[in-house]
Amino acid sequence: MTTDALIEVGKVAGAVVAVAAMLSVANKALRSLRRLGHLADEVLGDGKKPGWGQRIESLETGQVELTKLVKGIDHEVRPNSGGSMRDAVDRIAQATGAHDS
Numbered sequence: 001m002t003t004d005a006l007i008e009v010g011k012v013a014g015a016v017v018a019v020a021a022m023l024s025v026a027n028k029a030l031r032s033l034r035r036l037g038h039l040a041d042e043v044l045g046d047g048k049k050p051g052w053g054q055r056i057e058s059l060e061t062g063q064v065e066l067t068k069l070v071k072g073i074d075h076e077v078r079p080n081s082g083g084s085m086r087d088a089v090d091r092i093a094q095a096t097g098a099h100d101s
Contacts, residue, residue, distance in 0.1 A: 001009075045051030050058070076085040092098075 043052050045054060078084060079086050079090065081087075
């Protein structure tokens, strides 16, 4: 093989290595863009599930509803002006003598 042929083979090999390196970099860039797309879908919502804002709003609404429920239960299990379930149980216990034991 002549020197010129070896130089041409070297050029081709260098070009192949350069193209492979560019493809590798492009692949990594596409993977990063894909991940950013997934993050955007999580934050904004993607049609299948709501975004972060809607999820937080839903949690806040649920928390308000649970707070109301717990307050209602708390009102019933603590003695108050005679209208709670606890007051009714205490009256039954006194009437039957079960409160003494």
